[in-house]
Amino acid sequence: MAVATHDRTERAIELFHALSDETRLEIIELLRKGERCVCELTDTLDAAQSRLSFHLRVLKDAGIVRDRKDGRWVYYELDPEAFEEVETLASGMKPRVPGRAESCCA
Amino acid sequence: MAVATHDRTERAIELFHALSDETRLEIIELLRKGERCVCELTDTLDAAQSRLSFHLRVLKDAGIVRDRKDGRWVYYELDPEAFEEVETLASGMKPRVPGRAESCCA
DNA sequence: CCTATGCATCAAGAAATATTGGTTGACTTG
DNA sequence: CAAGTCAACCAATATTTCTTGATGCATAGG
DSSP: OOOSSHHHHHHHHHHHHHOOOOHHHHHHHHHTTTOHHHHHHHHHHTTHHHHHHHHHHHHTTTTEEEEETTEEEEEEEEEEHHHHHHHHHHHHHHHHHSOOOOSSSO | GGGOOHHHHHHHHHHHHHTTTTTHHHHHHHTTTTEEEEHHHHHTTTTTHHHHHHHHHHHHTTEEEEEEETTTEEEEEEEEHHHHHHHHHTTTTSSSSSSSOOOOOO
């Protein structure tokens, strides 16, 4: 339901920011092997639980991961769409014009 | 060997971080139209010169932008390779396995 | 029930980033 | 050469982001 108020640039910032942290990239790398519960992530990454929780939230807010609750556990998994979005964004940032500037302020 | 002091993850962080700021994305958007001198960027973006200079350096250090000095002016332009790098990184982050986890810590 | 576990959330402090204003050096022109 | 312009850099401050150590809620099992 959330849309507008959320333009292209803000979305790019949100995505890129979520991807610009070591812990979060480690989480992503782990999740590439498939869904994992938080407890396994904290074990593997040897990080405090609240720290993990913080980063998982950033990833989730950015739409990079999804969570699923099952009993006592919460499982996280990657959402591949987010990465396609990044690819599209990056692709759309390439220069449209090759040439050089003809003297600017001159 | 200490892989070029610059491993894959650090590189990803540098690139994504450089792209996670509004001013920098605005600069990139402007440069998509071609090379520009700093003075034109400050005019167009209505930003203090030292602020622009700061962000241009972040972009340059990340290899997103190249500069060329000509007389009194310094021209900046995008380096398309950086965006391809981002695409590659994003592509390489997609999950390798689809399935769900079979009860973790249980 | 009572206790233990898994996880989100919060407040406080630490650390990293960004902004501002000022200074400096390079270059150009009168 | 003097004066003005362009842009990098620096130090101080402001702002954002991250970490840590509670605390609380939900669920599961004895």
